[in-house]
Amino acid sequence: MNEHEEVFILSYGCDLDHSNIDYLVKERLLPFSHWTNKKGPKETDICVRYEVFDINPKKHKQLYYGHKFYINKMRLEAFMYSLSKLKGNLVYVHPKVRGHVNVYIDDLEYTGRVYQTLVNDQKLIFIDEESENNFT
Numbered sequence: 001m002n003e004h005e006e007v008f009i010l011s012y013g014c015d016l017d018h019s020n021i022d023y024l025v026k027e028r029l030l031p032f033s034h035w036t037n038k039k040g041p042k043e044t045d046i047c048v049r050y051e052v053f054d055i056n057p058k059k060h061k062q063l064y065y066g067h068k069f070y071i072n073k074m075r076l077e078a079f080m081y082s083l084s085k086l087k088g089n090l091v092y093v094h095p096k097v098r099g100h101v102n103v104y105i106d107d108l109e110y111t112g113r114v115y116q117t118l119v120n121d122q123k124l125i126f127i128d129e130e131s132e133n134n135f136t
Contacts, residue, residue, distance in 0.1 A: 004044065007046055009090065010093045015059060018054070034067070050065075051065045053113065
């Protein structure tokens, strides 16, 4: 495939509307996944990665991160518009900045997931499910 602009979108919040998010991804992105579509669609210029982080540990699930969706600008704008109507926050994050952080508070280790926004280069840190202390 040709060079594509890479875009990484993060939806985050508490008690997100996962059924509508799933519907939007399945309808607007999944047909253009590098896993399901071996040929890129015509007029494709953007490689989209998308991730959802629900801070409610009962609802948190990591979906879509491993997918790359090859779409055009019009499809991206339509997807973003639909996501913006749902509960939660929606940000563009740096596509090459995603990691983990370890923090010690009162001699207990906690872990979190780290992202960096494209606007203002702010770091977003979310407590994840990887450390036993994160549940105490």
